[in-house]
Amino acid sequence: MTVQSADAPAPALCHIVTPIGMLGYGVDVKQVDAALEKFTATGEPTALILDSGSTDSGPQKLALGGMTVPRGSYVRDLQKLVASARKFNVPLLLSSAGGSGTNYNTREIVKIIDEVAHRNPTGKFKVVALYADMDKEFARERLHAGVVTPCSSAPPLAEADIDESVVIFCAFAEYCYQKLNLGEQLDKYTRRGTFTHVGEILECGGLCAEPKGGGVIATIRLDGSFEITPMAPNATCTPVSVAAHTLYENTRPDTLFGPGGHIDLSNSQYELLEDRRTVRVRGSRYVYTKETKGIYQIKLEAAKLAGYRAMYVGAHKDPVLIGQMEKFLATVKGYVKMEHADVAEPWELEWHIIGKGDNGNVPQEVGLIGESLAPTQELATSIVAKAKVATIHAPYRGLKATSGNFAHGIGGLYTVPLGPCAEFCIYHLVELKEGEERGGIDAPLFRFETFEVGEEPMETNGTSAAAASEEPAPEVDDEKKKKIAAMKKQVRVLNADPLTSLSDDPTLGELATVIRSKNSGPYEITFDVMFDRESIYQAVKKSDILNTEAVARLFGIPIEHVIYSGFFDQARAYKVTTARLRNGKRVPAGGYMEDDVHGSQMYLPLLRKKLPEGLKNEVQKILDRTIFVQ
Structure with a gap:
């Protein structure tokens, strides 16, 4: 649901600056510093937070110990981010360190931070590393106890999968929430739902903006609402673009699963604010499996050779x-x-x-x-x-x-x-015993380690070593500035031409603003079809051309491989999720004969789907009315 309101916002609880969707992809430090300067001036808690990992690029990092990007890319980004965090005295939080979040990758990122801290001294500071590798005997014991179940469309876990795995990693969150110490004024359902929903959006950076890319900032408020604004000056967020991000890489749009439960977004609301580029979100609620099922589950991930x-x-x-x-x-x-x-x-x-x-x-x-x-x-x-x-x-x-x-x-x-x-071999949920979800120095499952890094800066002619080592920014002449401005303007209007008429043999691709496919974990592919006009969206929805049976026929797969199919009104979107198949068999992403590890090029049958005559006529009537009004 998209709403517009003139109500004054609740006081801010905290602010989050996310410079990019993935550490190592490049950071615009001027935008980062401008956002940090604005938020820290309020005296309200502010943090730099960004993601550093994903199963999207395949199982190699879990099985072979590599990282998502070359080491030098991490060094370049962390030089900027550590300097900004120190300059404005805000914490810097990285999730899934190094690409997988395994102990090996986490320690490697700690080493890079230590190198950066000594290369550009800004004083000593602490780094806390959270570890979540699981012992194989733990997984084996829980398997024998019958408390391990497949996550998404993974096959049942076999003992051979545990034996052949290189390292077993666990996705966890409870310890992070313990240390957060924010939002205690909110009820636990709103608090957890709000922070988890914000994380789901920010972990991809500016993908929720138009045009996509770059960074994004969030303000979380004391009533459980939050606001999302893109950092790039030529980008905007809209209610549809933000609501649409809840579809991205997820099996279904209204239920997003995580450790210990899931977010319920069936009553979420999205409001465009007066600046026409910021969206306020309400209605994010968390459902705890301890209350609904009497259990607390976490996800295990592993790969084998x-x-x-x-x-x-x-x-x-x-x-x-x-x-x-x-x-x-x-x-x-x-x-x-x-x-x-x-x-x-x-x-x-x-x-x-x-x-x-x-x-x-x-x-x-x-x-x-x-x-x-x-x-x-x-x-x-x-x-x-x-x-x-x-x-x-x-x-x-x-x-x-x-x-x-x-x-x-x-x-x-x-x-x-x-x-x-x-090859992925473990992507499963495991039940924990009471208290195991909590972390600490000597915790049984999730432990942390604290390091002191850096050194005091050396003054050189009144200038800090860090500042002295910075290269001056290159001069940009007026002509080049004009070209850059023109390029930004051009980017902003890509695909902006409104649809005024249909071709003689129209397809779904003519009606939709977005048609995309993407992994939803290693064992599923999810497809999103989104529309910019409410009238066209409702016409497509009413026509019933998009449903479980139609998608199965379109992709030539058995209907049992269609896992979810449904509409999400908040984003004017249809979503369908299928098992990831190769030669008719379910397979995980990234193994032998993989040719689309992200799953981002599998949407073509939807793009080319022909419109039936009735829908074609209805849409043309809508377009004719629009032209007449204009």
């Missing part, structure tokens, strides 16, 4: 071959099997085919990526090496270009060893 991968890359341009790709690749695989007939270990070989063409049209060029999976790197590389030989030289019906079938040589490599292949 599934083998080693290798690949080769190139393209086919012969239309005769492109017309018989399936048969040709079967010939290639047959040759590889023959060459490895003496190998007893199991191995796999498949292809990513890019640019197949639609409606029977033969494309001028098809990209081909062969990918292998085997128990050793040597075998995986051997498989793609033999496959590439056959791809270049295997015969096919109608062959004329006898010198070779395959354009290759990209990057100067014949084959590309890819190293270990990771």
Whole structure:
């Protein structure tokens, strides 16, 4: 529901500045400092908070110990953020440190903060690291006790999953709420619901704004409401853009799950304020599973090593071959099997085919990526090496270009060893015993460690070492300023042309403002279709062209793989969530033969869905009335 009100806001409880949706993606320090200067001047609690991790990019970080971005990217962002936090004396909070939040990643981020603190001295300060790796015996004991259940569409947990996992990480929150010491004036349902809802929005930075990107700030008020404002001067938040973010990466829009319960957003309200770029949100309520089910659950995440991968890359341009790709690749695989007939270990070989063409049209060029999976790197590389030989030289019906079938040589490599292949194996909820959710120095599950870092600054001619080491900002001439302003203006009006008429054969893509797909955890894909006009949204909703059965037919999947389907009026949106499938089987994101780890390019069937004649006529009437009024 979108509301507009002239009521005076309640007093502020605290302010949160989120510079970007992911640590390491880059920070506009001028915008950060401007926001911190404004909020700290009020004397009200203020913090810098941003996310640093996600399962979106696959299981590699959990299984192999890497981080989301190169180490240097973390260094650059933390140099700015630590300096701003110290300058304005506000806390800096990072969630899912280093990409996964495991103890290894958390310690690595602590090291970087320590390096930054010594490189640009601003005095000594404390860093608190929260650890949440789980012992395998803990998971095994709870599995045997029958208190482990799949999260989202994950399969039931097997003991082999625990044995093969590299590290088991736990998503937790209770200790953070213990230390918050804010909002105690609110009832516990509003307090937890408000802070959790704010976190759900801020963790993606300015994705809730138009145009998306950059940072965002939030003010939480004593009545449980909160306000969201984008940091970029050319961006705006709208009730629909903020409400729509509750759909993002979630199975359903009205119920968002977390440790110990979920947020109920079925009665949430979104109000555009007078500045036309800030949105006030009300009605976020938390439901505690201790009260509804008598249990407290947390989520466990883990990945295992599934083998080693290798690949080769190139393209086919012969239309005769492109017309018989399936048969040709079967010939290639047959040759590889023959060459490895003496190998007893199991191995796999498949292809990513890019640019197949639609409606029977033969494309001028098809990209081909062969990918292998085997128990050793040597075998995986051997498989793609033999496959590439056959791809270049295997015969096919109608062959004329006898010198070779395959354009290759990209990057100067014949084959590309890819190293270990990771695969999600644990994405499950586990019940805790009374008191286990609480953290501390000697807590049984969630413990913390405190470090003192930094050193006192050295004065150089009256200037601090940190300031002396800063490079002067480059001069920007007037002509360049004009170009930047013009670019910002252009960005703001992208996709702003109003719909005035339909094509002869209209699709859902013509009506919708947003059609997108994204992971909802490693085992699901969720799709959102949003409309900017209430009248068109209601016409689509009434037409019943979007429902469980229609989506199953559209994507060619069994109806049991459709997990959720429904409309969310607050965002003028339809949402549907399905299991993540490959060749008809449920699979987690990021493993062997993954070609869209974010799931962000799976929405095309919805975009191309044809409108029935009745809906087409109804929408055209709406458009005609709009033109007449204008």
